[in-house]
Amino acid sequence: MKMFNKLAATTLASTLIATSLGVTNVTLASGAGEAPEGTQLNQGQQGDMAMYGNTENPKNIIFLVGDGMGPAFNTAYRHFKDNPDTEEVEKTAFDDYFVGDQSTSPKDPEDDVTDSAAGATAFSTGHKTYNGAISVNEKQERLKSVLEQAKENGKSTGLVSTAEITDATPAAYAAHVKERGMKDEIAQQFFNDKINGQHKVDVLLGGGSKYFGEENGNLKEKFAQDGYEVVENREDLLNSKDDQLLGLFSEGNMPLQIDAPEDDPRLVEMQSIALDRLQKNDKGFFLMVEGASIDKSAHPNDITGVMSEMEGFEKAFENATNYAKQNPDTLVVATADHSTGGLSMAKGKEYRWDPEYIRQMKHSGSYMTDQIIEGKDVEEVIQNGYGFDLDKEQMKAIKKEAKALSKLDEEKDGDKYGEQKQKLQDAIQKPINDKSNTGWTTYGHTGVDVNTYGFGPGIDSFRGHIDNTDSAKNIFDFYKNEVQ
Numbered sequence: 169m170k171m172f173n174k175l176a177a178t179t180l181a182s183t184l185i186a187t188s189l190g191v192t193n194v195t196l197a198s199g200a201g202e203a204p205e206g207t208q209l210n211q212g213q214q215g216d217m218a219m220y221g222n223t224e225n226p227k228n229i230i231f232l233v234g235d236g237m238g239p240a241f242n243t244a245y246r247h248f249k250d251n252p253d254t255e256e257v258e259k260t261a262f263d264d265y266f267v268g269d270q271s272t273s274p275k276d277p278e279d280d281v282t283d284s285a286a287g288a289t290a291f292s293t294g295h296k297t298y299n300g301a302i303s304v305n306e307k308q309e310r311l312k313s314v315l316e317q318a319k320e321n322g323k324s325t326g327l328v329s330t331a332e333i334t335d336a337t338p339a340a341y342a343a344h345v346k347e348r349g350m351k352d353e354i355a356q357q358f359f360n361d362k363i364n365g366q367h368k369v370d371v372l373l374g375g376g377s378k379y380f381g382e383e384n385g386n387l388k389e390k391f392a393q394d395g396y397e398v399v400e401n402r403e404d405l406l407n408s409k410d411d412q413l414l415g416l417f418s419e420g421n422m423p424l425q426i427d428a429p430e431d432d433p434r435l436v437e438m439q440s441i442a443l444d445r446l447q448k449n450d451k452g453f454f455l456m457v458e459g460a461s462i463d464k465s466a467h468p469n470d471i472t473g474v475m476s477e478m479e480g481f482e483k484a485f486e487n488a489t490n491y492a493k494q495n496p497d498t499l500v501v502a503t504a505d506h507s508t509g510g511l512s513m514a515k516g517k518e519y520r521w522d523p524e525y526i527r528q529m530k531h532s533g534s535y536m537t538d539q540i541i542e543g544k545d546v547e548e549v550i551q552n553g554y555g556f557d558l559d560k561e562q563m564k565a566i567k568k569e570a571k572a573l574s575k576l577d578e579e580k581d582g583d584k585y586g587e588q589k590q591k592l593q594d595a596i597q598k599p600i601n602d603k604s605n606t607g608w609t610t611y612g613h614t615g616v617d618v619n620t621y622g623f624g625p626g627i628d629s630f631r632g633h634i635d636n637t638d639s640a641k642n643i644f645d646f647y648k649n650e651v652q
């Protein structure tokens with residue numbers, strides 16, 4: 169049961185830090201005396217189910233997306249969080265809320281496996297489309313998203329992500345472009361597209377400040393002129409007051425939680441601030457929260473990064489379900505868009521997956537790779553990032569790939585540079601993948617079904633096996649049936 173105590177302690181710590189910054193309006197819902205014992209949690213949840221059931225439309229929806237979080241990620245994370253001193257494998261915050269799974273395939277002339285753009289279009293609009301499309305169909309006609317419908321219904325809306333806020337998943341809720349790479353245009357649409365004379369998204373929190381600066385029409389300033397509070401670090405976020413908020417905490421994607429500096433807000437903090445603002449609307453809210461770098465760590469097969477981001481996403485999910493228990497007109501749904509990397513608990517012939525070594529890691533594989541590329545000493549980077557000693561051969565292999573990469577130029581050598589960068593990262597991660605016996609099959613996505621977790625009014629329509637488009641269809645149904 170240690171796990172629950174540890175989580176509670178972490179949450180409490182976050183609350184304390186918030187308090188020390190002079191913030192009184194941040195309440196992480198998970199600090200509110202929830203029963204930490206597994207059995208009690210079970211009984212409590214059944215009681216809540218009976219109380220709130222599927223009897224009415226949810227006024228508020230928190231839709232969480234674990235990008236790339238295939239079923240193996242949830243199982244592996246349970247073992248990663250396990251207390252080795254007890255015989256049982258303790259449940260994660262997700263397990264008691266498992267409701268079913270979703271198929272994810274796109275409607276693409278070539279691909280059978282979805283990307284995040286087609287995936288997010290499916291669960292934000294209810295339509296299948298081609299890979300790369302942001303809420304447009306194959307004729308490039310706009311498809312209405314559930315966030316846009318929420319705004320039409322007079323609700324408040326929010327998008328929170330650890331990626332660039334213009335990345336495919338958040339983009340699909342509030343922009344319509346033929347190709348996900350059009351991030352300047354996506355940011356422009358966040359500002360320019362209006363519903364009933366109002367901006368579509370009231371709270372935007374994540375990375376990607378480079379799409380909101382001078383080079384893209386000073387969008388940051390324009391949002392500020394229209395009354396948005398603009399914040400760029402954790403302290404300013406926690407001290408922010410306004411109901412409409414633009415928070416951009418890094419140029420590109422936000423750093424992984426295991427590597428992030430202190431003044432970076434964590435996903436659960438961004439979510440808490442978003443909830444604090446959105447809940448002021450009597451008509452309710454729609455909030456999408458994305459743990460984006462589960463996927464971004466799984467692409468280069470970085471198991472340390474994956475577990476770091478699963479942990480961040482679990483905290484956000486736990487906070488969301490606690491919020492829903494205190495606000496019974498709130499539906500929480502968590503799912504994924506696809507699985508990434510073909511993560512496998514065990515590889516080769518051994519019946520073994522040993523996360524103990526991952527728990528000892530101090531930095532992700534991606535972080536160590538970037539440090540070496542920046543010119544830091546290889547041995548020093550590895551010693552600072554690893555929780556156990558590497559043998560001479562492993563260190564030699566890393567140095568060899570680092571040397572080969574240093575001879576290439578990112579601009580000039582393009583693909584070759586990318587391939588060599590991955591070779592370096594593979595060499596850096598081989599010791600942890602071998603020690604933990606973690607397997608991977610691809611640097612891309614896989615087509616398996618993904619799990620659905622949830623709680624609150626309306627959750628019954630997500631039960632069993634559904635299609636990813638059903639997530640949007642269910643939410644449109646709630647909004648259609650809403651008493652205006």
Ligand SMILES: [Zn+2]
Binds near residue numbers: 463613
């Ligand atoms: Zn991906």
